[in-house]
Amino acid sequence: MVLSSIAYFTGGREDEGVEESLVTENQTIDFLDVGGRLVNEPFSSIHDALRMTPEGVEMAVYVDIEAISETPAGPFIRSQLQMEGLGIDILDSLYGANTTHMYFATFEESNDSFLLMTTFEPKIVRFNFISRQYGNYKVLQRMDTGHSNVLGSPTIFGPQKNVLAALDLIEGVNTNMSYARYETVLLEAPRAEYQRVTDNxxxxxxxxxxxxxxxxxxxxxxxxxxxxxxxxxxxxxxxxxxxxxxxxxxxxxxxxxxxxxxxxxxxxxxxxxxxxx
Incomplete structure (x- = not known):
C-alpha cells in the first residue's frame, strides 16, 4: 500500500450535521477555524502511535523526519520511504505543508487498509472537504482522495473506518489497540528516530x-x-x-x-x- 495510489473518491454517508467547505486556490484554513476538538496525543515513538491504532496491524513505521534530516542516515531513510511510496514529497503534498513526523501502518485485512499519522507545519488545511461530527471531533471527508482526516497532533488520515477506530481508542471507547500485539518486542525497543515493526x-x-x-x-x-x-x-x-x-x-x-x-x-x-x- 503506497500513498501515491490512494487518490480516488469513495464517497460516504450523508450524516446529519454535514458541512461542505471549499478551499479556493491559494486559500488556507487554520486548524482552529475548522472547529471541533483537535487530536492532542503523545507522538514521539512507534509505541505512542500503535496505542492510537486499532488492532490488526501487520506493519508499522515511525520516522522523526526533522531529526533524521540532520543525521548521516537521513538520505538512506528518505530513499527507503520513497521506494515504499512514502516519500517526504508525497507526505508534504498531502497537506501543502512540511512534514515533521510520520507514522504509517498497514492492516492484515486487506492491501488497501492503512492508517497515516503526521505532524506538519504550518497547521493549515488546503483541501476541500465535507465535515461530519463524530463525538467532539470534526471528521473531514476529503474531496481529493476520498479518505478521511481528523486534525491535530498528530493529524490522522485514512479510510474512514480506521480513522474513527483511532478516535475510539483515543477517547477510551475501545481498548483493542495494535500496541498489545507487539508489546513483547517493543518493551525492549529504545526510542529512535526511525522505527519499524512487523509480523509479515x-x-x-x-x-x-x-x-x-x-x-x-x-x-x-x-x-x-x-x-x-x-x-x-x-x-x-x-x-x-x-x-x-x-x-x-x-x-x-x-x-x-x-x-x-x-x-x-x-x-x-x-x-x-x-x-x-
Whole structure:
C-alpha cells in the first residue's frame, strides 16, 4: 500500500450535521477555524502511535523526519520511504505543508487498509472537504482522495473506518489497540528516530528495527526478533564474532526466552550495509 495510489473518491454517508467547505486556490484554513476538538496525543515513538491504532496491524513505521534530516542516515531513510511510496514529497503534498513526523501502518485485512499519522507545519488545511461530527471531533471527508482526516497532533488520515477506530481508542471507547500485539518486542525497543515493526516476515514471528545517531558521527541500529529461526540466530552470532575486525564499535547480542536483541554501532555505511537476517 503506497500513498501515491490512494487518490480516488469513495464517497460516504450523508450524516446529519454535514458541512461542505471549499478551499479556493491559494486559500488556507487554520486548524482552529475548522472547529471541533483537535487530536492532542503523545507522538514521539512507534509505541505512542500503535496505542492510537486499532488492532490488526501487520506493519508499522515511525520516522522523526526533522531529526533524521540532520543525521548521516537521513538520505538512506528518505530513499527507503520513497521506494515504499512514502516519500517526504508525497507526505508534504498531502497537506501543502512540511512534514515533521510520520507514522504509517498497514492492516492484515486487506492491501488497501492503512492508517497515516503526521505532524506538519504550518497547521493549515488546503483541501476541500465535507465535515461530519463524530463525538467532539470534526471528521473531514476529503474531496481529493476520498479518505478521511481528523486534525491535530498528530493529524490522522485514512479510510474512514480506521480513522474513527483511532478516535475510539483515543477517547477510551475501545481498548483493542495494535500496541498489545507487539508489546513483547517493543518493551525492549529504545526510542529512535526511525522505527519499524512487523509480523509479515518469514525469519521470525515478529521483527523490529530502529536506528538513531550515536557518538562521533556513528549510527546505532537495534534489531529485535521474536522467536527467530535458528539459521538467523546462527548468522547473527557469526557476524558478531568478527564484528571488531569489520569496524564495528559495538555488536551486542542478547537472548532471553523467545527474544533476541541485537544492538550494533559503527559508521553509517557499515550499519546500513549489515544484514539482519
Amino acid at each position: 516476515i518469514t525469519f521470525a514471528d515478529q521483527f523490529y528495527i530502529g536506528m538513531t545517531p550515536g557518538d562521533n558521527s556513528t549510527l546505532v541500529r537495534t534489531t529485535i526478533y521474536l522467536k527467530p529461526e535458528p539459521k538467523v540466530v546462527e548468522k547473527i552470532e557469526s557476524l558478531g564474532a568478527n564484528s571488531t575486525e569489520r569496524g564495528f564499535d559495538e555488536y551486542n547480542i542478547t537472548r532471553t526466552n523467545d527474544l533476541m536483541v541485537v544492538s550494533i554501532r559503527s559508521t553509517p555505511i557499515n550499519v546500513i550495509s549489515e544484514t539482519y537476517q
